[in-house]
Amino acid sequence: MKSLLTRPRIAPSILAADFARLGADVETVMEAGARVIHVDVMDGRFVPPITMGPNVVAALSPQVHALGGALDVHLMIESPADQVDAFADAGADSLIVHVEAAAHLDRTLRSIRDRGMLAGAAICPGTSVEALEPVAELLDIALVMSVNPGWGGQSFIEASVERIKRVYDLLGPHVAIEVDGGIDAATAPLASAAGAGLLVAGSAVYGAADPKAAYREIAESAGASD
Secondary structure, eight states, X not given: OGGGGSSXXXXXXGGGSOGGGHHHHHXXXXXXXXXXXXXXXXXXXXXXXXXXXXXXXXHHHHHHHHTTOEXXXXXXXXXXXXXXXXXXXXXXXXXXXXXXXXTTHHHXXXXXXXXXXXXXXXXXXTSOGGGGGGGGGGOSXXXXXXXXXXXXXXOOOTTHHHHXXXXXXXXXXXXXXXXXXXXXXTTHHHHXXXXXXXXXXXXXXXXSSSHHHHHHHHHHHHTOOO
16 A cells, blocks of 8 residues: 555545445446545444445455555544454555544554554544644554545535645655545645645546546546556
């Protein structure tokens, strides 16, 4: 996974895919060049919706790994430490937890790394970027939410651009900055120019008439080398 973060990439989010043909939808974007597949996990408590869990990751991991890709799992759940082993066993390559939900963030990030996954921390739009500083040395990925978490199809919050810049200045180049929410061909270059290297796009890809073409357009707009 870490080798995939050495240059800008677009990570399609399967939250916006057709769950009745999930494997085929993943194959579609990987044929278009995607190598990082984003999995949004919601528990109905940290955010209102309930989405998917380790079983979906386990079902997709052989396919994604066989094609040279990685599964980037974003936990929008309470008590994320309780789920580290389950997602590691399922084949997740990176595991991102929210600073707002992890009671013992340092310990949780260490446990993620101990299980061989890249460790990430996410911050909501209302959370100070400085919340990432105490765990900077444990982070492989810092995820800046550019919408309020919970639902796909939201509009990009413009103030996120400045927040991305501040996270980059705070953490330095050794931490990959990921941005999730409202990413499309218009907003991807803004996030990329601010310092983001991994851009999550869901509805803009899977909601398009031609997901392959939509993916490629977003990747090109951001200078992503997928």
